[in-house]
Amino acid sequence: MSQSCPSPHCHHCGFSKNLLTYLSADEKLSLSLQKSMRSFSKGSTIVKQGEANNQLFFIRMGLVKILRQTNENRRPQIIGIASPRDMLGLINPVASDEYSYTVEAIEPSEICMVELEAVKNLLQTNGEFALRFIEMYSKVSEGILGMRLDLNQLQLRGRVAYVLCYFAQTIYYSNKFTLPISRREIADLIGMRVENVVRILSEMRLEKVISIEGSTIEILNRDKIRWYKLNG
Amino acid sequence: MSQSCPSPHCHHCGFSKNLLTYLSADEKLSLSLQKSMRSFSKGSTIVKQGEANNQLFFIRMGLVKILRQTNENRRPQIIGIASPRDMLGLINPVASDEYSYTVEAIEPSEICMVELEAVKNLLQTNGEFALRFIEMYSKVSEGILGMRLDLNQLQLRGRVAYVLCYFAQTIYYSNKFTLPISRREIADLIGMRVENVVRILSEMRLEKVISIEGSTIEILNRDKIRWYKLNG
């Protein structure tokens, strides 16, 4: 499940593309010794809530879910989904000594793990890097919070529509896609119950807003689903 | 409503206490020319969602609410309350060119406003400052997101209890306090309706969990309200 980084410079990693540009050759070399690329199969855990926070990590490829468990009696709460564009790893606070969230691969994923100390060191010594890092951090936080706030003011139908649009627009860039998560996970993501998620999906299918074949969804009526997303 | 900073070094401002320590005398002097202290009366707007984001700001004294309006048909959504300890200003993303949220004083407040460019400059040139800044930013984001996620998994009774505990424990450090916001604002904060907030408050009063005299609340049964906050 784990393998070391094939090259000192992971050119395809979001971290590289967005932040490594601002490093000198020396800094890159030094950093390369403190990061590694690991592969995770679908369903495996990348980091676990409560464990020591000593690595930042970034999605090079794949898709993950971010979740937390606040109480044994409750369902786990899925906070969001992250893809390579999201510069994940920034969601777990830099200032905390343990991970606030669990992160699990929901598709086969390659994750770039970087020693937190190495990043902190760069933040202190490379101003341009620090500035870009903060800008990205702020964008990521803002994105997650925005989604939670959006979901908050919708009811069931709107929340389901929101999630479907999210996958279609932000993750798969297509009206037709295979859901990477179960109905139950959709429920945990939007804070509702599985049965009701299923019901709404069926309803939308009957209304011909979407088509469903197992976990493959196609959005048939974009205006209507957009309306639900805004007003549902 | 506005006045310039009485001293080049606002020693009591959270920004000062937490971040200015890491600046040299020169940097402090330079920064002092690019920040100002302003006073806001209860109800007045500090920054407005959608306006140009060119200043970070920090609460020196007082209490503010952070809100956003996503849709004319909807109630404004209150995202959170911030006090001097919260290093507000960090909630509005550094990377965005406009404010994502409106911030309004809910108690007379003194706000330290700092040119965003000046801060970005410091982030680039002072490593220690940059690191501390990120750590604070990450704590603030984490705090806000955590509260939203907590509220998310509670129902009405639990959410009201959560807010009351929040004021008692985090803002006023007392079981007895005067609510700085209206019932309607509590509703906008927890994503419920005024009528239901009022009903729950009345219910808690009848159960002798709290006492109510206008906007003065006293928590009488801490165990029970804590139970609501966790399980309600």
Add this chain to the structure above:
DNA sequence: TACGGCCATTGATAATTATCAATAGATAAC
């Protein structure tokens, strides 16, 4: 192959929350 476990689905019913309506009180504007 058979079994257990989990997911997906649907129906019936209960619990929660929103909406509508009405009134009293407080506050600001004139």
Add this chain to the structure above:
DNA sequence: GTTATCTATTGATAATTATCAATGGCCGTA
């Protein structure tokens, strides 16, 4: 000081969501 506006409150009812129950399908494993 009167009027208009907003908040706070309560009740009645409607809409939304959760819970409980039952079924079939799928997958991994003994």
